[in-house]
Amino acid sequence: MSAASQALPEALPAFCEGIQYFADGCPEIDRLGRVPLLGPDQPALPDPAGEAAVYQTLLAADALRYLTLQVTGSKSSGHPGGFASSAEAVAALHLLGHRNLVTEVGHHAPGFYAAMFLDTSLEAMGIHTVFDMRARFRERHGLLGHLSGAIPGLLAPAGPLGQGQHFALAGAYLHRDKLFPVTIGDGGLGEPYIMSAFQHFATAYPDVTNYLPVLVWNGYSQEHHSMVSLWSNAQMVAYWRVHGFEDVHLIDAREFAGTKDAPVYSDSTTFEFKQRMAFTGAVLAAANAAAKSALSGRRAALIVKQLKGAGVHATGAKSHNLYAHHTLDSDDIKGGLQRRALPIKAWELVRENFRHAGGGPAAKVVVTENIRALPSLDGIALTEFAVGENHIPTTAFGHVVGEVGKRDPHFVVTNADGNEASGMANINKALTIRHPTADDLYFQGPSGQVYEPLNEDACAGLAVGVALFGGRSLWCSYESFAINGLPIWQTVTQAMAELRRPTPATVCLFTAGALEQGRNGWTHQRPEIESYFAAMMRNGNVYPLFPVDANMIQASYEWALRQHNKGIVITASKSPLPVRTTLAQGFEAIDRGALLLQELPSNKAAGRKTVVFAVAGDMALLPVFDAAERLKAAGIGSRIVAVVNPRRLYRPTDVLWDSVAEPDGQFLDDAGFNALFDGDALIAVSGGPSAMLEPVMLRSRSQQRDTYCWRRGETTASPQQLFDFNGMNAQAMAERVQAMLAC
Numbered sequence: 256m257s258a259a260s261q262a263l264p265e266a267l268p269a270f271c272e273g274i275q276y277f278a279d280g281c282p283e284i285d286r287l288g289r290v291p292l293l294g295p296d297q298p299a300l301p302d303p304a305g306e307a308a309v310y311q312t313l314l315a316a317d318a319l320r321y322l323t324l325q326v327t328g329s330k331s332s333g334h335p336g337g338f339a340s341s342a343e344a345v346a347a348l349h350l351l352g353h354r355n356l357v358t359e360v361g362h363h364a365p366g367f368y369a370a371m372f373l374d375t376s377l378e379a380m381g382i383h384t385v386f387d388m389r390a391r392f393r394e395r396h397g398l399l400g401h402l403s404g405a406i407p408g409l410l411a412p413a414g415p416l417g418q419g420q421h422f423a424l425a426g427a428y429l430h431r432d433k434l435f436p437v438t439i440g441d442g443g444l445g446e447p448y449i450m451s452a453f454q455h456f457a458t459a460y461p462d463v464t465n466y467l468p469v470l471v472w473n474g475y476s477q478e479h480h481s482m483v484s485l486w487s488n489a490q491m492v493a494y495w496r497v498h499g500f501e502d503v504h505l506i507d508a509r510e511f512a513g514t515k516d517a518p519v520y521s522d523s524t525t526f527e528f529k530q531r532m533a534f535t536g537a538v539l540a541a542a543n544a545a546a547k548s549a550l551s552g553r554r555a556a557l558i559v560k561q562l563k564g565a566g567v568h569a570t571g572a573k574s575h576n577l578y579a580h581h582t583l584d585s586d587d588i589k590g591g592l593q594r595r596a597l598p599i600k601a602w603e604l605v606r607e608n609f610r611h612a613g614g615g616p617a618a619k620v621v622v623t624e625n626i627r628a629l630p631s632l633d634g635i636a637l638t639e640f641a642v643g644e645n646h647i648p649t650t651a652f653g654h655v656v657g658e659v660g661k662r663d664p665h666f667v668v669t670n671a672d673g674n675e676a677s678g679m680a681n682i683n684k685a686l687t688i689r690h691p692t693a694d695d696l697y698f699q700g701p702s703g704q705v706y707e708p709l710n711e712d713a714c715a716g717l718a719v720g721v722a723l724f725g726g727r728s729l730w731c732s733y734e735s736f737a738i739n740g741l742p743i744w745q746t747v748t749q750a751m752a753e754l755r756r757p758t759p760a761t762v763c764l765f766t767a768g769a770l771e772q773g774r775n776g777w778t779h780q781r782p783e784i785e786s787y788f789a790a791m792m793r794n795g796n797v798y799p800l801f802p803v804d805a806n807m808i809q810a811s812y813e814w815a816l817r818q819h820n821k822g823i824v825i826t827a828s829k830s831p832l833p834v835r836t837t838l839a840q841g842f843e844a845i846d847r848g849a850l851l852l853q854e855l856p857s858n859k860a861a862g863r864k865t866v867v868f869a870v871a872g873d874m875a876l877l878p879v880f881d882a883a884e885r886l887k888a889a890g891i892g893s894r895i896v897a898v899v900n901p902r903r904l905y906r907p908t909d910v911l912w913d914s915v916a917e918p919d920g921q922f923l924d925d926a927g928f929n930a931l932f933d934g935d936a937l938i939a940v941s942g943g944p945s946a947m948l949e950p951v952m953l954r955s956r957s958q959q960r961d962t963y964c965w966r967r968g969e970t971t972a973s974p975q976q977l978f979d980f981n982g983m984n985a986q987a988m989a990e991r992v993q994a995m996l997a998c
Contacts, residue, residue, distance in 0.1 A: 259596035268603060270372075273385030275325060275583060276596040282528045283310060284600060291607040292350075298614040299352030303543045308350070309536040311608060314597065315346035315373075316535065318605040320524075320566040321595040322369035322385065326398075328568075328588040329389035331581050333400060336564035336574025337440055338366030340473040343523070343535050344559045345370065345438065347542040348469070353434045354613035355426060355621050357411045359419030359449065360440040360471070361401030362575070367409055368398050373609035376408035376618035404723075404750030408617030408624070411723060412750040417446030418716065418743050420468065424456050425720025427466040429665060430622050434546050436467040436557075441483050442476030448712040450498045455708035456717070457499035457554055459689045461701075467549045468500075468556045469542075473563035474520035475572040484520075488560070495556045502548040502555040504541035508534055508562070524566035524594070567591045626756055627725025630663045632816055637809045640834045648827040648873060649678040649766050651805035655812050656729060657685025660704045663727050669706045669714035670731040671740075677731065677766035678829035715740030715763075719747035722761040727816070734765040734826065735772065735781040745791065748822030752796045752915035757819035762812070765826045769965060770874045770942050770974040777968030780977075782943035788824050789901075789946035795915040798902045799824045799947065800845065801871045803852070804834045807899065810841030820917040826943075828874050830974075835876075835897075848903025848923045849896050849931050852876070855883055857892025864935035865892035866992045869951045871901065875942035878978050881985035886992055896931050904928065904950035928954055936995045938963060938988060959995040963988055 259276040281288065287310035292300055300308040319342045327333030337360055338345075348356060349370060358367065371377050372388050382388050382398075391397030398406065402413040411422035423437035439449060453468065472491065474484045483491070488505055495503045508521040511534035523534045541557055548555035564574025568581065568591035581588055597605075614620045635658050640646050653674065660666045660682075668674070674682045680698070687703030694700075706717055711732060718730035732740065747761055769780035791797040798821055802808040808827050815823040835852055836844070844850035849869070857863040866886065868879045876895070883893040898904065907922050923931075932951060936959035939948040945964040952960060963983040971977050978984045 259593040267599065270384055270606060271599065271602055273387070273389050274602070276592050278596040278598045281314070281598055281601050284598065287311070288314065288601065288604050291604050293608040293611040295611060298611060300350050303351065303539050309532055309539055311604065312343065312346050312350055312539050313531060313535040314601050315350060315605050315608060316342035317566065317595050317597060318373065318602065319346060319366055319369045321592065321597065322372065322388070323365045324567045324588065324591050324595065325385065326368070326388055326392045327365050327577050328581060328583045328592070330393050331577055331579050332393055333365050334362035334576055335365060335567045336569065337471065337473065338363040339567045339574065340561040340563050340565045341438055341469070341471040341559060342366065342566065343538040344469050344471070344542060344557060347539040348436050348546070349612045350608055351543055351546060352613040353436055353546055354617045355410060355433055355435050356438070357419050357422040357426070357435065358402065358413050358438040359416060359443055360438060361413040363438060364400060364402050364413065365392070367402060368392070368406070370609065371406065371408045371617060373606055374408070374612065374616045375610055376616045379407040379618050403753050405753035405755065407755070408621055410621055410623045412746050414746050415742050416443035417448040417712070418746060420449050420452050421716030421720040421743060422723070423466040423468070424452065425717055425724050426622060427463050428460065429627070429721065429724050429726050431463065431465060433622060434465050434467055434550055436469050438469045438471055441470060441472045441474070441481040444470070445482045448710065451710055452708070452713040452716060454498045455710070455713055458691060459706060462552070464549050464552050464554050467545055470556065470558040472558055472560040475563040475575070477575050478572050480572070491558060495558070500554045500556040502545060502553050503558065504545050504555070505558040505560065506534070506537045506541050507560040509560070511537065518562070520560065520562040522562040522565040522570060566595055623724055624756070629727065629759070632659060632662055635659065635662070635813070637813060637838055639838050640805050642834050642837065644834050645831040646805035646834055647678045647829060647831050648802060648805045648808040649764070649829045650681060652764060652808045652812055652827065653679035653681040655809055656682050659727065659816065660686040666727045667704055667706055667717065667721055668729045668731060669718045671707065671709050671711050671714045672733050672736065673707065674705065674731060677733070679731070711736055711740035712743060716743045719744050719761045722759050723747050723750065725758050727759050728761070730763045732763065732765055733767045733779065734769065734784055735767070735779045737763070737765055738781065738784050741784070741787060744822065748791070748797060749794065751820040751822065752794060754820055754916045757917055760815055760818040760821040760823050762815045763824045765824060766829050768826065768828060768874065768942055769968060770977050771828060771830055773971035773973055773977055776970035780968030782965045785826070785943035786946045789944070789949060791822070792902045792905070793910050795911040795918070796820055797822045798900060799826065801826055801873070801897070801899050802841065803873045803876060803897045803899070804832055804836055806834055806838050807836050807841035807844060810838055811845060814842070814845050820915070821919070826872070830874065832873050844897060844899040847927060848900045849898050851894065851931060852897050853880070853883065853895040855887050855893050858890030861890050863890040863892065864996045865894060866936040866938060866996065867894045867896060867932050867934035867957070868938050868940055869896050869898050869932060869948060870940045871898040871947050872942040874974060875940055877974070878983060878985040878988065879940055882988040882992070885985060885989040889993065891992060891996060894934060898948060898951060901947055901950050904954070906954065909950070909953070929956065933957070935959065936992060938992060940983065940988070941965065961991060961995065
């Protein structure tokens with residue numbers, strides 16, 4: 256490029272306001288950049304092998320790099336280095352018309368924002384100029400440090416490493432005619448989830464290949480060399496092939512350096528113009544070939560090997576993060592911007608190409624910018640069990656799940672430990688486990704709707720990805736193992752709180768709770784997971800549900816199916832339990848948050864008082880009903896209240912409900928709360944941690960209060976022994992109530 260100048264040209268396009276440096280010229284721009292190759296009737300490069308196509312892709316890559324550094328430098332904050340080494344690949348995919356890009360790397364956010372700025376998508380949030388972009392970067396109601404669900408044109412969030420592949424797989428599953436590239440950093444490649452998720456999906460869905468992993472192999476992680484930095488090219492290609500990718504395209508910048516002395520990880524932006532063109536052309540050709548393979552039934556991967564930080568202020572891990580001393584006036588940032596500066600003509604050309612890539616701005620053309628049509632579930636049948644009978648809650652739930660799958664062919668159920676082990680073999684029978692080996696004995700076959708990788712991350716990932724992208728899904732797990740899938744569930748649930756469109760709630764069913772897992776010991780007794788959701792309730796869109804029986808669990812799921820932009824967790828047992836409520840009472844409990852199950856009067860003539868038991872869970876009710884009978888014999892009255900939807904029991908000021916998309920401001924009012932929970936004493940009971948009962952303890956007016964909850968696991972022969980071990984049996988509760996009321 257020619258020398259860069261900070262002086263503002265007279266005829267500056269409005270969107271360029273805020274660009275600090277402009278180049279005086281560009282090699283070959285008058286010949287190869289005379290007119291943009293994309294336009295209203297040309298959504299992709301007409302000839303990807305043509306010299307002009309390569310040249311305009313190169314300009315696009317440099318524009319992305321420049322904006323990434325300009326914006327991060329303006330806040331002395333953010334991560335320019337990782338994205339910089341992927342710029343050619345990202346530019347190529349956009350100009351080839353493939354706009355449904357996601358990423359595994361949250362730190363690549365500034366580069367993704369740069370692409371959305373260039374195609375005008377960010378104008379939907381009031382960002383029209385580079386000055387606007389600089390001002391809104393890493394600010395509230397702006398461009399947060401990692402991708403989220405709020406940014407126009409960007410399909411999915413990106414936070415913890417090892418998650419992005421799930422979004423690409425979900426998008427490919429729901430939209431078979433579009434390509435879903437996902438950029439993956441070699442720093443995050445060490446996460447075990449990425450490749451195992453690809454492998455299992457490829458085995459289960461061999462006909463779904465329209466996803467394209469793009470490995471950004473730059474040799475460095477966040478603060479050191481990546482763990483695969485010493486691999487040879489042959490090792491890396493073999494690694495992807497052994498995980499099911501048939502066409503692996505690896506482009507190594509070093510091979511285009513024009514010198515034998517080039518470092519193993521090379522920076523293409525330092526090459527001569529001819530070599531830069533050759534490298535960009537190779538990336539463009541590989542991206543085009545990989546995309547065609549993926550869209551025609553062959554699993555493909557694109558690997559771009561280029562030094563981290565290529566074209567920005569530093570290289571290697573030192574390019575990853577900006578600190579307070581990295582200002583727009585510091586020599587390193589200024590130098591990086593000046594090296595990547597473009598002339599106005601180049602900015603105009605890049606802007607025009609991005610505006611028309613794929614048929615228009617990403618905010619208008621990517622699949623998540625529209626509400627996905629879904630088959631109706633109106634009139635779905637629920638089974639009303641008679642009060643007093645014993646039925647398995649999860650089996651009743653499974654029947655409804657099967658009906659949903661029959662109505663909605665894209666509905667997917669995921670489970671790592673197996674539905675049959677949770678009393679839901681009826682799901683497998685109705686929908687079939689998706690497996691390459693057909694076997695009627697196990698209800699499995701190649702076209703099933705039940706996805707069973709032995710990996711909770713892969714289970715949660717596909718389920719929440721499908722929900723985020725507009726489909727229906729259900730993640731089932733043992734309560735004790737679900738923690739391994741919660742990071743992706745939390746990421747998506749938080750993103751749903753920010754979405755600019757309604758999408759089906761992400762729904763989970765956690766079964767085989769600690770009290771049912773006595774023989775297995777503490778490894779299968781981890782109800783502490785409920786504390787995770789208890790904390791998330793205050794987000795505003797998280798709803799843990801605790802149905803008490805086979806009727807109420809059906810009502811819970813029917814309610815969940817009608818919700819949008821929520822994270823809904825249903826926790827239930829797989830053991831036969833008494834049916835205590837009608838379906839109508841189940842809906843009432845979910846709507847109000849709690850339900851009175853039993854009230855026994857006190858012996859007022861003898862001066863006896865009344866205790867209220869607030870109970871979260873189904874099996875946890877067993878010792879409570881026993882304790883109530885013991886207290887009745889002593890003349891003490893009791894009221895047993897099922898805490899079914901604790902989110903409804905908070906005060907409105909406790910929860911950020913009005914800050915989320917699709918806000919739900921329904922809370923049980925004081926009169927309704929006091930009618931349920933007022934008494935002379937309150938005992939809060941949970942088969943899990945006490946945190947789930949926080950809203951009750953916050954609002955209760957009882958002066959005498961206590962909790963009985965899970966402490967730790969142990970190997971036992973029965974639930975009763977676990978109740979005994981945790982000090983939460985009927986005798987302990989009755990004795991405690993008598994002591995409290997004697998005060």
